[in-house]
Amino acid sequence: LGISIDRNVGDVELRGVDLQVGWQANDWIVVNGSASYNNSELKDDLRTSATAVLSTAGKQLVETPEWTVAGRLEMRPFEGFNLGFEGKFVDERFTTDINDAKVEDFTVYSLDAGYNFVFDGVKAMRVQLNVYNLFDEQFFGSLSTRFTAAQNPSLSLGAPRTVSLSLQTRF
Secondary structure, X not given: OOOOOOOOOOOEEEEEEEEEEEEEOOOOEEEEEEEEEXXXXXXXXXXXXXXXXXXXXXXXOXXXXXXXXXXXXXXXXXXXXXXXXXXXXXXXXXXXXOOOOEEOOXXXXXXXXXXXXXXXXXXXXXXXXXXXXXXXXXXXXXXEOEOOHHHOOEEEEXXXXXXXXXXXEEO
């Protein structure tokens, strides 16, 4: 709609933790994982005008998932070739300041494979295939939040299954 609104929701108590771990099992297998936990609480009700107040005290921050978890397995079975598989889970997110509407959690998986070539006169050439959202999961990507559900928050669908093939060169 061409409208962007920033709003100050007052004091927020925010606690959380981000964890990441990586492990190289051998010369050709690498495993990575990450997790984020966020616990938020709005401390005050939100004044929207001289006479109107929204009951936001005790609610969670909008568009902020409580849990986000991701993992990746990458294999390099021979020189120049890699194959990767990854997944990401995003917990449900509220779309309004009073937490009366939310979008469901989702998990998206992706796959990639690439090979590096060497030719005379070319320092490096790589062909890469990527498949994003491998299982064509339907989910809401970005959210344009509002005070209440009655104001119809704007939700954008995440990308459907997307396949790309790229060729990269260095001379």
